[in-house]
Amino acid sequence: MQIEKNYSKEFEYIQKAYDKAGGDVSGLLTKDIVSIIVSGHKILGRNTVEGVHIEADCDENHVKLYFKVDDGVVVKKPVHLCVGYLKDFGEQNLDYEFDIGNNVIINFISHCSFPAAKDILHKMKSKMIIGNNSKVTYEDVHFHNEEGLVNLDTDYETIVGNNSKYDNRFTLTKTRVGNMKIKMDVDLKDDAKAYIETKVREKKDDYVEINEILRLNGKNSSGIAKTFVIATDESKAKVITEAYGNGDYSKGHIECDEIVDGPKVDLSTIPLLRVKNELAELTHEASVGRINSDQLETLMSKGLTEEEASEMIIKSILK
Structure with missing residues (x-):
């Protein structure tokens, strides 16, 4: 993965936040790993392998990511999604669309970090369609902070095709939550x-x-x-x-x-x-x-x- 020159300093901050969230940023930079790094509404870097296609559409208020995995693709190493928001105040809006083919094996690991948040809104909408005879796992780990307020609105919508397996786990246990609303909606064929x-630890209010x-x-x-x-x-x-x-x-x-x-x-x-x-x-x-x-x-x-x-x-x- 190549980090955009204009974003090298921002990447350093994201790296520190990602490490705190339990990720290993060194793994994001190797060529044989599918990965994408999002800060605010910017893509700092991305990498993919044969059979996995990533498209991104960004503006100052929104990031939309489209993932397509071809039929028969087996991705041996986890796909890493590194998401961060470094500002004290503001809003981050993410839309994910996943088109997973037939006979696919793929694992996603997402780490979301908001280390400086005083009052932010993070909205994530995920729509995933899984073909037949596939196996997909998605692990979403969040790391907020102890002092500020993170307002979290997360929505997963998944269709699981014939004879396919889907595993989705959300974890927020290392820091305060803030205000959180999460929905997982799965349609099984x-x-x-x-x-x-969903695994959460709440503190204070x-x-x-x-x-x-x-x-x-x-x-x-x-x-x-x-x-x-x-x-x-x-x-x-x-x-x-x-x-x-x-x-x-x-x-x-x-x-x-x-x-x-x-x-x-x-x-x-x-x-x-x-x-x-x-x-x-x-x-x-x-x-x-x-x-x-x-x-x-x-x-x-x-x-x-x-x-x-x-x-x-x-x-x-x-x-």
Whole structure:
């Protein structure tokens, strides 16, 4: 990858933020890795390999990325999406379109960093169409900061073709959230499989809305939707998980695990299961409550304070 000369200084700041978010920027610069670096509404650099096509359309208010993967392409190394916004105030708008062919294997890793944010809005809309007999994973890791406010609006819309597999995981656990709204909506065709997961840790007065949806439209389609929320201090969260059993012999499972750790936490979880085919099967399980007291006592008996023990348990849950 070649970094545009005018953006070399900006790339240095993005590199530092990317490292904090858990990424390895050195991997973005090799020729055999598909990668793209976005700062604000600018493309700082990009690289691709045979069979993977990337087009970009940018202006001062918007970035639109179009990814096309040809039939039969197996991308051996993860595709890296490095996204950052370095200003204190402002707005970042991203639109992604993915056209994944048949018999494709590809893994996406996205790291989003907002290290200087005092009050920003980050909006991301992703539309992905996956062909037949393909396997796609998408991991989205966010790194905000502890002092400022990030307003996050993230929307994934995915169609999974016949006999394809899709795995989408969103994680925001290393820093404060701010205000977050996230939606994952998956439409599964015949024999398609999906796993979707949102994992968030809230602090102070963070606010989170999560909506995960499985549309099991195909015969023998199956899906799992999971949420993990750790709500502390005065944070609030609303979690809605939905599964629709429409296809013959379709199976869906939704699971919500929420832990509250603070006297002013406000957290709700709402499951919605709807079967429109007598051959479909949907299940649900949920837990909302404090940290396990037995685990706390065991760790405290080994010399840890209650706060230290709680932190250790939370970190183990969020791994």
